[in-house]
Amino acid sequence: MSFVITTPLYYVNDKPHLGSVYTTIICDSIARYKRLVGEEVIFITGVDEHGLKIQRTANEKGIEPKTHCDEISKIFNFNWKSWDISFDKFIRTSSKNHELVVNEFYERVKKSDDIYMGVQKGWYCVGCEEFKDNPENSSTYKCPIHQKSLEWKNEENLFFKLSKYQEQIEKIINEPNFIEPIERRNEIINFVSRGLKDFSISRTNVSWGIPVPDHDKHTFYVWFDALLGYVSAISSSEADCSLEKSINEGWPADIHLIGKDILRFHAVYWPAMLISAGMKIPKKVLGHGFLTREGQKMGKSLGNVLDPDLLLSKYGNDPVRWYLIKDISLGNDGDFQDKRFVDIINNDLANTIGNLLNRTSSMSRKWFDNKVPNIQKISSENKLENFAKCAVENYILKFDNYKLDLAANEVLSLAINTNLYLNDNQPWILIKDKNNLPIVEEIIYNVLESTRIIGLLLQPLLPELSSKINEQLGSIYKKEIPWEQQLRWGLLISNSSLPKPTPIINKLEYE
Numbered sequence: 001m002s003f004v005i006t007t008p009l010y011y012v013n014d015k016p017h018l019g020s021v022y023t024t025i026i027c028d029s030i031a032r033y034k035r036l037v038g039e040e041v042i043f044i045t046g047v048d049e050h051g052l053k054i055q056r057t058a059n060e061k062g063i064e065p066k067t068h069c070d071e072i073s074k075i076f077n078f079n080w081k082s083w084d085i086s087f088d089k090f091i092r093t094s095s096k097n098h099e100l101v102v103n104e105f106y107e108r109v110k111k112s113d114d115i116y117m118g119v120q121k122g123w124y125c126v127g128c129e130e131f132k133d134n135p136e137n138s139s140t141y142k143c144p145i146h147q148k149s150l151e152w153k154n155e156e157n158l159f160f161k162l163s164k165y166q167e168q169i170e171k172i173i174n175e176p177n178f179i180e181p182i183e184r185r186n187e188i189i190n191f192v193s194r195g196l197k198d199f200s201i202s203r204t205n206v207s208w209g210i211p212v213p214d215h216d217k218h219t220f221y222v223w224f225d226a227l228l229g230y231v232s233a234i235s236s237s238e239a240d241c242s243l244e245k246s247i248n249e250g251w252p253a254d255i256h257l258i259g260k261d262i263l264r265f266h267a268v269y270w271p272a273m274l275i276s277a278g279m280k281i282p283k284k285v286l287g288h289g290f291l292t293r294e295g296q297k298m299g300k301s302l303g304n305v306l307d308p309d310l311l312l313s314k315y316g317n318d319p320v321r322w323y324l325i326k327d328i329s330l331g332n333d334g335d336f337q338d339k340r341f342v343d344i345i346n347n348d349l350a351n352t353i354g355n356l357l358n359r360t361s362s363m364s365r366k367w368f369d370n371k372v373p374n375i376q377k378i379s380s381e382n383k384l385e386n387f388a389k390c391a392v393e394n395y396i397l398k399f400d401n402y403k404l405d406l407a408a409n410e411v412l413s414l415a416i417n418t419n420l421y422l423n424d425n426q427p428w429i430l431i432k433d434k435n436n437l438p439i440v441e442e443i444i445y446n447v448l449e450s451t452r453i454i455g456l457l458l459q460p461l462l463p464e465l466s467s468k469i470n471e472q473l474g475s476i477y478k479k480e481i482p483w484e485q486q487l488r489w490g491l492l493i494s495n496s497s498l499p500k501p502t503p504i505i506n507k508l509e510y511e
């Protein structure tokens with residue numbers, strides 16, 4: 001069985017923003033972690049390309065929707081590569097293979113007698129691609145997310161019988177692990193308790209979409225088609241892509257990681273659609289919060305949008321990953337603050353982890369001829385070994401529960417404790433008396449060993465920094481030995497040579 005994790009399929013109306021970078025980095029860390037603990041991972045990302053909003057965006061630019069989508073999806077794909085995102089599948093919902101899967105899925109839902117023709121009347125936000133429930137003063141009402149007026153729609157659409165699944169959906173969303181965090185689950189439970197209404201799955205005025213097979217003027221509603229991207233992605237790169245093949249090769253998803261604004265689609269509509277098609281539902285829907293900047297919502301009109309490309313070129317991958325993973329508790333809203341960013345990177349990465357490596361390798365260089373000390377006897381009580389074992393255990397427990405911020409904190413506290421161990425033992429004073437040599441050898445060995453484990457634990461979080469640390473210790477991660485085995489204490493080889501030290505992280509300056 002594969003472990004399937006997905007980012008949302010990003011809407012191609014614009015290039016990736018910080019929010020999409022955040023979601024994708026979290027997914028990347030989880031995917032890397034799962035691979036390290038030996039699971040076969042399918043990490044899916046991609047783009048959602050259809051719909052009225054895209055059609056209009058392209059029209060405004062005076063180009064074909066397809067041309068617009070080619071352009072933006074290329075940017076997304078390139079962008080994730082520059083962030084070193086380890087995705088396995090990149091799905092475009094405008095691809096022929098995806099269309100094939102959507103049609104097969106539609107046939108199944110039709111066979112369950114869950115599709116009928118009806119009239120859709122209501123106020124619609126093109127930004128959300130969603131009908132809004134009876135807003136007050138509809139003509140002046142603006143969508144709170146998009147700050148745009150709603151449009152009145154009155155057209156014949158195909159409907160999906162969502163109401164039929166009321167009881168089943170209630171049961172699913174009440175499962176303790178299906179929706180996380182709990183605040184999000186409660187919102188959904190509340191929404192479902194008001195009664196599920198059938199929703200339209202086709203449009204007659206949108207040409208940029210997948211044609212509904214038996215209804216000439218209709219294209220599929222963008223959400224109906226986009227959610228299926230998670231399924232089609234699994235076999236989309238194969239010549240004989242099909243719904244059946246995707247099901248056999250990995251479905252269902254283990255986690256959909258999404259922003260809280262699209263939770264309803266993933267936790268309510270999507271499971272019902274899947275049950276109707278006789279398919280398994282995803283195991284977990286994890287809704288993360290929104291990102292603000294210096295406490296303010298980011299927006300073009302406010303002129304405070306933080307460009308992730310700029311962050312990447314200025315600071316590199318690791319600092320941005322560390323801030324987003326460690327400073328934001330997954331599920332809560334997060335805030336990006338310039339000063340806090342600099343402080344966190346300097347304190348955690350430069351002063352704590354970087355400095356630890358610097359001082360120990362310089363001591364080894366000076367006293368042990370650039371080698372890992374040759375330890376002669378192990379003292380009965382090794383405080384640092386106990387710290388490290390505890391940190392590894394907690395880290396794994398936290399990662400398994402997707403508490404990435406807490407896992408990151410475990411690594412950091414091991415580094416802090418290792419620095420303290422050095423300060424407490426003061427090998428620079430002990431070394432002055434030759435009789436203390438065995439004790440000093442043991443201290444330095446312990447510190448190097450703890451640093452090696454820190455490097456390994458950083459692997460899913462900060463892949464670049466992790467490999468730099470491991471290279472500095474001459475203990476480049478060996479793929480053939482399981483990662484968890486390599487986390488065992490005492491594997492650093494005595495008397496092995498240490499490479500020439502180079503700085504692994506630079507201190508940042510305030511702007």
Ligand SMILES: [Zn+2]
Nearest residue numbers: 125128143146
């Ligand atoms: Zn909206």
